Amino acid sequence: MYQDNLAFAKEQDKLDPLASYKSQFHIPKDAEGNDWLYFTGNSLGLQPKETKAYINQELEDWANLGVEGHFEAKNPWLNYHELLTDKMAKIVGAKPIEVVVMNTLTTNLHLLMVSFYRPTKTKFKIVIESDAFPSDRYAVQSQLKFHGFSETDVIEWRPRKGEHLLRTEDLETIVREQGDAITLLLIGGVNYYTGQFLDLKRIAEIGHSKNCIVGIDLAHGAGNIQPHLHASGVDFAAWCTYKYLNSGPGSLGGVFVHEKHSKDKDLPRFAGWWNHNKETRFNMRQPFDVMEGAEGWQLSNPPILSMAAIKASLDLFDTVGMDALIEKSEKLTGYFEFLIQQISSDDIHIITPKNPKERGCQLSIQVKNADKSFHEKLTAHHIITDWREPGVIRCAPVPLYTSFEDVFRLVSVLKNLL
Structure with missing residues (x-):
């Protein structure tokens, strides 16, 4: 069903009926103007571009x-x-x-x-x-x-x-x-x-x-x-x-x-x-x-x-509806889970339920013998996640503004760090 390559991720984004909504949010950028990978909507969601007009x-x-x-x-x-x-x-x-x-x-x-x-x-x-x-x-x-x-x-x-x-x-x-x-x-x-x-x-x-x-x-x-x-x-x-x-x-x-x-x-x-x-x-x-x-x-x-x-x-x-958001969330998180499982290391595993009906879009990833410095290395790669003791990185691929390519890029960095 899923494939561990960038071409597959990009193809999924082309097929995603909600892909255009990412452009309706302000994405944090680095000093060169490149988008960060943002996976902490479970702590603070990104700002919709329309918010300023409403206020x-x-x-x-x-x-x-x-x-x-x-x-x-x-x-x-x-x-x-x-x-x-x-x-x-x-x-x-x-x-x-x-x-x-x-x-x-x-x-x-x-x-x-x-x-x-x-x-x-x-x-x-x-x-x-x-x-x-x-x-x-x-x-x-x-x-x-x-x-x-x-x-x-x-x-x-x-x-x-x-x-x-x-x-x-x-x-x-x-x-x-x-x-x-x-x-x-x-x-x-x-x-x-x-x-x-x-x-x-x-x-x-x-x-x-x-x-x-x-x-x-x-x-x-x-x-x-x-x-x-x-x-x-x-x-x-x-x-x-x-x-x-x-x-x-x-x-x-x-x-x-x-x-x-x-x-x-x-x-x-x-x-x-x-x-x-x-x-x-x-x-x-x-x-x-x-x-x-x-x-x-x-x-x-x-x-x-x-x-x-x-x-x-x-x-x-x-406009989007919760049904459509949950449908994408299950696909996106399923892809995320698949990619984590392809990492050939005993030092990393997911503690979130495997059943999509028993979780939302957050995956909590436990890294053996890791401390907050591991999270800081992710940040150095312009990836915003959330660290919780003991040894858990919380990542939320929020379906409104996270792409399949974002998920692939995050896991690629995780592989390198491990």
């Missing part, structure tokens, strides 16, 4: 209209966040009422845990994966301490000895044996270290079997895989938009709250004027009347300049 539109409306831009701008600011909802909902497989763009990832996780982490004296523990992203661990530990419990009340779902990947049956065992003391499962839907895409529907079923709330961190999933959040049955999810969704450094995140919770106005939550009923929001002297759906977790009015960058990316995603 400039809002700057012009601010300059020309002042406060009237809330109503008279080309995209009125008052309800700007609503322009993002439908397209974001498609990306994560949700209903529009279940999604809102607001705040940043860890802030959103805390706001969601205000509502969904409701510990009792006997049911208070939280399950996370052992290699959860550090910020998630810190958030969970601080929630436990805030409620008067201990950091040791975190239960870790671990890979088995000698393995890198999580097994769902091991989570089943944890919940079956300790579920009466567990109130929340907060799991990374795509593990940042290994790139493993977990079965969210099965995780929800496992958690709910013992009346646990199930939340998902989709930081490395949104725009990468299709999580089908509504169909999965998970209670809530949160994600950032600056990785695969290309919205710019530190940009706003997204929130999902399942429709089954949308009308529950008794859920405890923090309040602000932007999760108050929009019909009476500006009357100012109204008792708090929370909105239904995910919008009921907003606090403040939307930051327009950040949302403009998100809108630029979402419009691009909506």
Whole structure:
């Protein structure tokens, strides 16, 4: 199927229906003006060339209209966040009422845990994966301490000895044996270290079997895989938009709250004027009347300049569609995997699942006895990847702006370095 030569890679690029989209992104260049090979869209996505125009539109409306831009701008600011909802909902497989763009990832996780982490004296523990992203661990530990419990009340779902990947049956065992003391499962839907895409529907079923709330961190999933959040049955999810969704450094995140919770106005939550009923929001002297759906977790009015960058990316995603992106992702990552397997060295292997349905576009490559200097050698060859201890290079051939030739060139350098 695949061939280990440059001519094959170039032929695949000619056949790729999405190949033209690479030209719609700014690619970092070296001092001579040559494109770098960029494989870190799993940390920060590249900037769409249209982003500047989207932001400039809002700057012009601010300059020309002042406060009237809330109503008279080309995209009125008052309800700007609503322009993002439908397209974001498609990306994560949700209903529009279940999604809102607001705040940043860890802030959103805390706001969601205000509502969904409701510990009792006997049911208070939280399950996370052992290699959860550090910020998630810190958030969970601080929630436990805030409620008067201990950091040791975190239960870790671990890979088995000698393995890198999580097994769902091991989570089943944890919940079956300790579920009466567990109130929340907060799991990374795509593990940042290994790139493993977990079965969210099965995780929800496992958690709910013992009346646990199930939340998902989709930081490395949104725009990468299709999580089908509504169909999965998970209670809530949160994600950032600056990785695969290309919205710019530190940009706003997204929130999902399942429709089954949308009308529950008794859920405890923090309040602000932007999760108050929009019909009476500006009357100012109204008792708090929370909105239904995910919008009921907003606090403040939307930051327009950040949302403009998100809108630029979402419009691009909506044109291409997640199905087409996932189809190319599987082909591109499959080719990447094939080329790595052709390297005749026992010092390198892939720890990401082999099954394309259990991963997104990230491959985590473990290099035996390597340290960060190996990653630095790649950088010296104008290749941008991501190093994670111990000994893993994370590479994400993002289908919107990575070519088959890019992948071939990266692996050629890896061969030489080994």
